[in-house]
Every structure is written in C-alpha cells, then in structure tokens.
Amino acid sequence: MNTTPFRRWTGTAAATAAAALALAACSGGGNTDGNVEITFLTSAGDLSIATGEALIEAFEAENPGIVVNLDTKPDGTDGDNLVKTRLSTGEMADVFMYNSGSLFQALNPEQNLVEMSDFAFADSLTDDFASVVSTENGLYGGAYGASLAGGIAYNGAIYDELGLEVPESWDDFMANNEEIAAAGYDPIIQTYGDTWTAQLFVLADFANVNAADPEWAQGYTAHEKFYAEQPALAGFVHHQEAYEAGYFNENYPSATYEDGARMLAEGTGVHYPILTGVMDTIRANHPDAVGDIRFMALPADDPANTSATIWQPSGVYIPQTTEGEEREAAQAFVEFVNSTEACEIFTAQGAPTGPYVNGCELPGDVDPLVADVQAYFDSGRTAPAxxxxxxxxxxxxxxxxxxxxxxxxxxxxxxxxxxxxxENQAQQLGLEGW
Structure with a gap:
C-alpha cells in the first residue's frame, strides 16, 4: 500500500477541544477538585514509562482541568491477556497503548473501541498505518511514536570507497556483493547466535511480495497463498543464493546481534539485513559510525517492486467503556499524543529509527539511515510487515x-x-480455510 504525503498537524483543534474540556472540568462535573481524571495504560519498560510520564506532564501543563494517571502492563502474551481481560470485563483504562495490526484486530475493535475518523489527526495518518488500526467500518486508533523499517542497513563509507550505487534489483545487489568481496570485506552480515535475525531475508521481503501481489496477505490468511510459491518464495531463494555465494561473515553461526552491529559500524561487513532499530545499538556502542550507516530496501527481482517493509508503531485507543467527560478528556489526550509537540517528546526520549506516520516531520538532524527510510515513504514504496x-x-x-x-x-x-x-496456529485461531 502507498502512503499519503506527510503533513504537519498544528494541534490547533486539540488545543481548542482541550480548552473546552478545561472549562467543563472547572464546573466539577461530579469529579473531585474540579478535575476530570483519566488513566493511561502503557508498557512497563523503563523507556515506555519515561515516555508516558513526559507526555502526561506536557499534556497536563496545557490542560489544567485534566489529570492523567499512568498505569502499566507487561509485554508479550501476559500483556495481551491483560488487555483482552480488561476490555471484556469493562475495566480497561480510559486510554491505552497496544499493538496495531493483527493483534489490534483480535480486540474486536468495532465492539470495544471508540471510532476516531472524526479526530483531528485522522487525515494526517499514512494509508499504511490507518490500514492497521481500521476495520471496514472505521478508524479506531491513533499512532504512538515512530515506525521501524526492515531491510538492509549498509555501510555508506564502504559504498563511497568502492564507488557503488544503491541496487534496485536482486541481481544488482549480488553484483555489488561480488565487488565488496573482491575488496576484502564481508558482503553480508549474518548473526545466527541470535536466531531471530535470520528471518529478515523473508520478513523484510514482504513489501516486495505485496508490490507484486497486493492481495497476497489476504490470500495467505485464507489459506490460498503460500510461501512455497512465488512471489513469497523469493525471500527464501535469495537467502539460499547469498549463502551459496559465500558472502557471509565466517563466524555467522555464532555471531550475535551486537557483533553484527559492530561489524557494520566498523565496516568489516557491509550489508546487514536487519531492522532499523540496530541504530540504537550503534548509537550507544559506536557513535562515531552513526553518519556512515545507511538503509536500502531488500531488493526484489523486479526493480519495480523494490519497497521498504515497515513495522508500524503501536496504536493508542479509547475503550467504549470510557464515557462522558472522561471520554472527552481521553480524546484530548489521544489528540495530543498525535500532535507535533508529542512527536518532539518521542524524539527527545529516544532518537527515531523510522518516520512518524501521523503527519509529524522528522528533525533536520535525523540519522542518515532514517532519512533513507523517509525517502521510501515519500515515494510511496512501502508496505506494512x-x-x-x-x-x-x-x-x-x-x-x-x-x-x-x-x-x-x-x-x-x-x-x-x-x-x-x-497450520497449527491458524487452526488455533479458528481461521476459515484451515
């Protein structure tokens, strides 16, 4: 799916709504101390808590009639179960942060969540993000933070040294690898000491699959499309071809994710199929190399299909059980979370590893890798993972x-x-066709 052009939202509508809420709150509305009090549920990690606290502090400063209490949930399956339980029992926080995409769909949003297509930020969302917080009947979430891309992080300094151009096709990519190997560098970094990193040849290829067959995901869910057939087979084939060409680092069976980041930063390895979150590790351990690390989409066989696969940010939602003044306050908070001021808070808490999806512009001093991902957004050459x-x-x-x-x-x-x-997972989910 293509994305809409980025537009900066000024937050004026949210400020107006918040001012009205503040006036309403001053009348008491049945709340103690003349305040409307709501709860925001976020993840329990240190960064999540710090970000949530910073957002609340800034929001409350602009909305003196609203008090936002912070609650936390665990990550993983325990957090999923907590969210589903609280929704089913009517005990969900007034605003909560949770996954977008298929896990969002499992929440039965039309029954449990407030529809947001009339919220001020709605038209600023990229098509890709809107698609993963929507059903056929509406939009049910705002964005919470920035995106993450999957593809190839590469050492731009080595590219400059060898006079290489960013490849658009798989054949051109393999030709670059041949020149890199001849120059004495490891063309492709693999780190099977952390087995999850081995998946990127397949997972980051999905935007290319989607470009070739936009209905593939739907057919896959219906048990009508398969990885053993093209176009999805290409990710496995390319992985095999890269191995057989001898382009991996010698220690690939035991190398770890941090080893891969180090090799990329030092330039001993040139291409690392990985998520752009690798920049957090490079920034922490190899800050002098940040300016050298760039991004390219995993090249497709057909250059017309080469696109960046995007891991969309989490969504921020309001349950149907939030009503009255609390719902109005919750809406104002969700509007704020999708404002440019909030994007600045997200950026200050941790440098973004991908573009924002709600109209916010990236800062001018963003890492070159992130600017490269933005270029794929700008050209509409992206799809959700x-x-x-x-x-x-x-x-x-x-x-x-x-x-x-x-x-x-x-x-x-x-x-x-x-x-x-x-198959077992699809059957456990009770999907038709399995």
Missing part, C-alpha cells in the same frame, strides 16, 4: 531460516516447511 496484515506467523521461522542460511536445507523445502509450520 506481514504481521500487521495477517495473524499468521509460525513459531519456527527463525530455525527454518537459519537452516537455509547455513546450507542445511534448500529454499523450496524450507518454504514448504514454513507453510506447514503455520
């Missing part, structure tokens, strides 16, 4: 892709194994 469009993801993809990247199993067999790997 498959996990945002389909609830199906098999538990053994990491192990299966390690086998492909180690020469243990060929691409066709591995892809067929993965198609079987997802």
């Amino acid at each position: 498959l996990e945002f469009l389909s609830p199906i993801k098999g538990p053994n993809l990491s192990q299966i892709t390690v086998e492909v990247g180690s020469g243990i199993r060929g691409a066709e067999e591995a892809a067929a194994n993965y198609d079987r790997d997802v």
Whole structure:
C-alpha cells in the first residue's frame, strides 16, 4: 500500500477541544477538585514509562482541568491477556497503548473501541498505518511514536570507497556483493547466535511480495497463498543464493546481534539485513559510525517492486467503556499524543529509527539511515510487515531460516516447511480455510 504525503498537524483543534474540556472540568462535573481524571495504560519498560510520564506532564501543563494517571502492563502474551481481560470485563483504562495490526484486530475493535475518523489527526495518518488500526467500518486508533523499517542497513563509507550505487534489483545487489568481496570485506552480515535475525531475508521481503501481489496477505490468511510459491518464495531463494555465494561473515553461526552491529559500524561487513532499530545499538556502542550507516530496501527481482517493509508503531485507543467527560478528556489526550509537540517528546526520549506516520516531520538532524527510510515513504514504496496484515506467523521461522542460511536445507523445502509450520496456529485461531 502507498502512503499519503506527510503533513504537519498544528494541534490547533486539540488545543481548542482541550480548552473546552478545561472549562467543563472547572464546573466539577461530579469529579473531585474540579478535575476530570483519566488513566493511561502503557508498557512497563523503563523507556515506555519515561515516555508516558513526559507526555502526561506536557499534556497536563496545557490542560489544567485534566489529570492523567499512568498505569502499566507487561509485554508479550501476559500483556495481551491483560488487555483482552480488561476490555471484556469493562475495566480497561480510559486510554491505552497496544499493538496495531493483527493483534489490534483480535480486540474486536468495532465492539470495544471508540471510532476516531472524526479526530483531528485522522487525515494526517499514512494509508499504511490507518490500514492497521481500521476495520471496514472505521478508524479506531491513533499512532504512538515512530515506525521501524526492515531491510538492509549498509555501510555508506564502504559504498563511497568502492564507488557503488544503491541496487534496485536482486541481481544488482549480488553484483555489488561480488565487488565488496573482491575488496576484502564481508558482503553480508549474518548473526545466527541470535536466531531471530535470520528471518529478515523473508520478513523484510514482504513489501516486495505485496508490490507484486497486493492481495497476497489476504490470500495467505485464507489459506490460498503460500510461501512455497512465488512471489513469497523469493525471500527464501535469495537467502539460499547469498549463502551459496559465500558472502557471509565466517563466524555467522555464532555471531550475535551486537557483533553484527559492530561489524557494520566498523565496516568489516557491509550489508546487514536487519531492522532499523540496530541504530540504537550503534548509537550507544559506536557513535562515531552513526553518519556512515545507511538503509536500502531488500531488493526484489523486479526493480519495480523494490519497497521498504515497515513495522508500524503501536496504536493508542479509547475503550467504549470510557464515557462522558472522561471520554472527552481521553480524546484530548489521544489528540495530543498525535500532535507535533508529542512527536518532539518521542524524539527527545529516544532518537527515531523510522518516520512518524501521523503527519509529524522528522528533525533536520535525523540519522542518515532514517532519512533513507523517509525517502521510501515519500515515494510511496512501502508496505506494512506481514504481521500487521495477517495473524499468521509460525513459531519456527527463525530455525527454518537459519537452516537455509547455513546450507542445511534448500529454499523450496524450507518454504514448504514454513507453510506447514503455520497450520497449527491458524487452526488455533479458528481461521476459515484451515
């Protein structure tokens, strides 16, 4: 799916609504101390808490009639269960942060969440993000923070040294790898000591699959499309081709994610198929290399399909059980979270590893890698990662892709194994066609 052009939202509508709320709150409205009091639920990690506190502090400073209390939930399955339980029992916080995409769909949003298509920020959301917080009947979430891209982080200094251009096709990418190897560098970094990193040849290829077949995710969920068939087979095939060409670092079976970040930063390895969150590690451990690290989409066989796969940010939602003055206050808070002032707070809490999806512009001093991702947004060459469009993801993809990247199993067999790997999960979800 393409994205709409970025537009800066000034937040005037939110300020007006907030002023009206402040006046209403001063009349008491049945609340103690003349304040409207709401609760915001976020994740329990240190950064999540710090970000939530900073947002609340800034919001309350602009809205003296509203008090926002911070609550936290665990990550992972425990957090998923907590959210579903609180929604089903009517005990959900007035505003809550949660996944977008397939996990959002599992919340039965039309029954449980407040529809937001009339909120001031709605028209500023990218098409990609809006699609993962919407149903056929409306928009049910705002954005919470910036996006994350999956593709290839590469060392731009080595590219400049060798006079290489960013490849648009897989053949051009492999030709670059040949020149890099001839110059004495490891062309492709692999880090199977952290097995999850082996998945990127497949997961980051999804935007290319989507470009070739925009209905693929829907067909996959309906058990009509398969990884053992093109265009999705390409990710496995490319992984096998890269291994067979001998382009991986020698220690790839045991190297860790941090090893990969170090090799990329030092320039001993040039291409690292990974998420752009790798910049957090490079910024912390190799700050002098930040300006050298760039981003490219994983190249497709057909250059017309080469697109960046985007891990969308979480959404921020209001449950139907929030009513009256509390719902108005919750709306004002969600509006604020999607304002330019809030984007500045997100940026101050942690440098973004991808563009914002709600009209906010990136700061002028953003890392070159993030500016590269923005260019894909600007050209409309993006799609959400498959996990945002389909609830199906098999538990053994990491192990299966390690086998492909180690020469243990060929691409066709591995892809067929993965198609079987997802069957149990799809059946447990009760999906039609499985």
